Amino acid sequence: MxxxxxxxxxxxxxxxxxxxxxxxxxxxxxxxxxxxxxxxxxxxxxxxxDSKQALLESVIAAITEHSVTVVRQAIQPKTTLRETVRAGFQAYWDHVSAHPGEHMLTYELTQYALRQPGFEHLARRQYERYSDTYAELIEQLCDRMGFALRVPVPSLARYLAAMTDGLTLNHLVLGDGSIAADILDTVTDHVASLAADDARTG
CATH class of the missing domain: 1.10.10.60 (Homeodomain-like)
Known part of the structure; x- marks a missing residue:
């Protein structure tokens, strides 16, 4: 070997x-x-x-990075903030559509960790990682496109993490991908509206 x-x-x-x-x-x-x-x-x-906890933590981090990698590549600044944000959401959704089993595994990991005494922190860290990742992406986008937000970055990050988490689970349960585009369009419009006027015009 x-x-x-x-x-x-x-x-x-x-x-x-x-x-x-x-x-x-x-x-x-x-x-x-x-x-x-x-x-x-x-x-x-x-x-x-050295432990099953260490393995599961590594698995959770790697799965998160799989989808984040394609999002990072997709949110290179485009003509408008809305186009840029929508491209990032679409990249995430394309990953969900292409790898449903991997995304289903994330929910199984959460439930497994919550039910195993001593593993609960893994589930907590998993969801903290989702918010932290969104915060990182938002801050990078603000820097690259030169805009400020009307709301604190952590608040927006938690909102987006909850939205994509719920939308993904909804898709895995119902198997109807047709509703995703409308929801992602709505959320994109909301995110774009949170950019401060002076930053968007200046």
Whole structure:
């Protein structure tokens, strides 16, 4: 087996865990099945992760980064703020549509963590990560496009995290993607309206 840096090995095992959990569910995924998916020995797994909590935290961070990466690429400044924001939402939604199993896994991870004594902080950190990520993206967009907001960034970040979380779950349950565009258009208009007038005109 080829040697590789421990960080790269952790990434390999994390991605293998995501595939296994998406296929078999969190409760149905074992350390052995993750190792089989990654093609490594149990000793390699235990060298990289000293606990199941550490693995799940890595999985949650990686899944979040999967969708955030495409959003970051999509929200490069365009002609208007509205176009830029809408492109970011569309990139996220395209990821949901292309990887429904991975997004379903995020909800399973939340429920699993909440039901396991001592794991509750993982669910809390998962949702804090959603808001923190939105805050980061909002601040980057404000800097790049030179506008200020009428509301505090953390408040807007929590609002957007709750909106996309609810819309994603709604889609996973009902399977009707046709309503997403209208909702995302509405939220985009709302976000664009929160830019201060002097920043948009100056």
């Amino acid at each position: 080829a040697r590789m840096p421990s960080a790269e090995r952790r990434r390999q095992l994390t991605e293998a865990a995501i595939r296994a959990m998406t296929r078999d569910g969190v409760a149905g995924t074992t350390t052995r099945s993750i190792c089989a998916e990654a093609g490594v020995s149990l000793s390699v797994f235990h060298y990289c992760f």
